Amino acid sequence: MNETLRDAVLERLRxxxxxxxxxxxxxxxxxxxxxxxxxxxxxxxxxxxxPLCPIAIPLAFAxxxxxxxxxxxxxxxxxxVDYIGAEELNExxxxxxxxxxEKESPKHE
Numbered sequence: 001m002n003e004t005l006r007d008a009v010l011e012r013l014r015x016x017x018x019x020x021x022x023x024x025x026x027x028x029x030x031x032x033x034x035x036x037x038x039x040x041x042x043x044x045x046x047x048x049x050x051p052l053c054p055i056a057i058p059l060a061f062a063x064x065x066x067x068x069x070x071x072x073x074x075x076x077x078x079x080x081v082d083y084i085g086a087e088e089l090n091e092x093x094x095x096x097x098x099x100x101x102e103k104e105s106p107k108h109e
Contacts, residue, residue: 005036005072016066020055025063032081040074042067048083056083057092064093068100075101 013031014024025031034044046063048056060080067076078093080086 002036043077045079
């Protein structure tokens with residue numbers, strides 16, 4: 001595991017604030033099992049504060065975007081758990097990751 005990159009991700013996530021509580025997502029323990037491998041792929045689970053969390057979708061994307069901003073992160077594997085719309089939200093995040101990779105990959109013409 002790349003501890004330096006993992007620490008950078010944690011530091012960036014401390015600036016993602018839950019607007020309902022005013023606390024960051026790390027302090028609220030909404031991020032679980034964060035790892036970053038040597039290739040720069042971050043893997044983690046996002047557990048919203050409740051199964052019916054009204055801000056789970058925007059918060060999930062704020063987290064995803066924050067991790068994407070960390071220099072050295074090559075990709076993400078996010079799993080949303082314990083949320084009523086987890087299956088749909090997981091698919092949206094996978095689509096966002098596919099789109100990011102397509103945008104970053106060199107075009108072959």
